[in-house]
Amino acid sequence: MKTNKQKSIFFILTLLTSSSAFALNLSDLQGESRREYRSPRGVPELCVIAKKWPGASYKTGDLEKEKTLCNYDFYLNMGICPKYTSTNPAILLLEPNAKYTKEAIDASDCNLKKLDVKTEAKFKQTITCSNTSSIVAYYHVSRALGNIGRVPTTVLRTMDIQTHAKLTQKANDYLRNVNDSIRISWQHFAEVHKFPRMYPLLFDNSQSQIFGALSDNVKDEEQYGDVSGVGDYDTRYQRFLRQAPFQRVASSQSVPQQVGSSEFTKVAQIVTQMKDVSDMVLLDTMLNQQDRIGNIHYKFYWYYINPQTTTIERSKSNAKVSNGQIKVPDEELREMAGRKAALLKEMVLKDNDCGVSKTNMMKKIGALDKVRHMSYQTYRRLLAFEQTLNTPAGKDYFMKELLFSAADYSSLLKNTQEAKRILVSKCQSSQLQFDVDLENYVAGTNSRRPKTTCTL
Structure with missing residues (x-):
């Protein structure tokens, strides 16, 4: 859930008017594959899986989840409800069950505290x-850099404008007496629906459909307060720089010096957290993220060494935080007993909507300039990504597949080139330590470590 933003300017519509050169023609949305649906009044809605960035680290789970997302039908197999929490409006896709059918979900007031259903995906514009x-x-950029940030799988989706207008009205009816930022956001959406031709970043050129991103909904995540800290919203980024996780990333001391050990179980959480933080700073710097701090999450996983292969394996944990204490199920403790194992917090970057055309807060505070520790795998992938991005094919990919404007692409390219310059310079001056790849702390793997170089 996002932090309080009543004092912010996020309620202002950040849309281009009809004078913009951008006007989406749905026939141009081809991607790697596309699936067509029909709304009750016969409008042909689309779900589009974008082409893959060459050399990116897409997993089997990503490909399966893309297909799952595009199998969700707004009118047949998923309940659809407006989101009543946080700041930015969205449509929630809810999975029907024996207690609540799709028809029951759609007919309800969409109070999720009363509905015993799971949110499987979010549709945002x-x-x-x-x-x-x-x-x-x-x-896609997270996968290009080695699946950093554990960003949820996402596809492009459209919805009949009349369907969305009805959901917007439902949200405004429900929130009529609520004094919160989300009510103002849905009120804006109602106004936008009156003049669709004026908003080409929301509606296609026929004004029959609204388009946006459909993302897998992460479940059972926790707020990563260790990284964000707690305090005033207006100074959240300055607070982030003062938190222990970033201070470790900015330290000139090596990981063993900071921790006092290089033994796997003792350094595993610190190393994983440091990698996650430096990866996040890089990704947010490249993509002009305005609203990260306070929107960082994590999930628990066990990491343990397979003694036969000297490789790291991981398994999901059902550990929970209660009254500030981590409660681990007894069966998990028994299973991990005798192993070189550590229970870790894995960062999850699931709130990524306030970027690309926004204020680059990581750049504003000079976060990347302060980074002294980074994954070598992330570093090498950044260099390769920058090379491909700075080509006609790279520009074409972002504009056709991910709906970037020319200005969006230019900003991404400039940010990526600047990030590369900063990190290569640090590497060449020995100010950047590649010591946050956890595999480096498994005994007997020295021969498998790549020789580090500052350029490709």
Whole structure:
């Protein structure tokens, strides 16, 4: 859930008017594959899986989840409800069950505290601070850099404008007496629906459909307060720089010097957290993220060494935080007993909508300039990504597949080139330590470590 933003300017619509050269023709949305649906009044809705960035680290789970997302039918197999929490409006896709059918979900007032159903996906558009291109770009750029940030799988989706208008009205009816930022956002959406031709970043050129990003919904995540800290919203980024996780990333001391050990179980959490933080700073710097701090999450996983292969394996944990204490199920403790194992917090960057065309807060505070520790794998992938991005094919990919404008692409290219310059310079002056790849702390793997170089 996002932090309080009543004092912010996020409620202002960040949309281009009809004078913009951008006007989406749905026939141009081809991607790697596309699936067509029909709304009750016969409008042909689309779900589009974008082409893959060459050399990116897409997993089997990503490909399966893309197909799952595009199998969700707004009118047949998923309940659809407006989101009543946080700041930016969205449509929630809810999975029907024996207690609540799709018809029951759709007919309800969509109070999720009463509905015993799971939210499987979120459908967001370019309105308030949200940006469709930011959501899809975070998915693909994160995979290009080695699956950093564990960003949720995302596809492009359209919805009949009349269906969305009805959901907007439902949201405004429900929130009529609520004094919160989300009510203002839905009120903006109602106004936008009156003049669709004026908002080409929301509606296609026929004004029959609204388009946006459909993302997998992460479940059972926790707020990563260790990284964000707690305090005033207006100074959240300055607070982030003062938190222990970033201070470790900015330290000139090596990981063993900071921790006092290089033994796997003792350094595993610190190393993983440091990698996650430096990866996040890089990704947010490249993609003009305006609203990260306070929107960082994590999930628990066990990491343990397989003694036969001297490789790291991982398994999901059902550990929970209660009254500030981590409660681990007894069966998990028994299973991990005798192993070289550590229970870790894995960062999850699931709120990625306020980027691309926004204020680059990581750049504003000079966060990347302060980074002294980075994954060598992330570093090498950044260099390769910058090379491909700075080509006609790279520009064509972001504009056609991820709906970037020419200005969006130019900004991404400039940010990526600047990030490369900063990090290569640090590497060449021995100010950047490649000591946050956890595999380096497994005994007997020295021969498998790549020789580090500052250029490709």
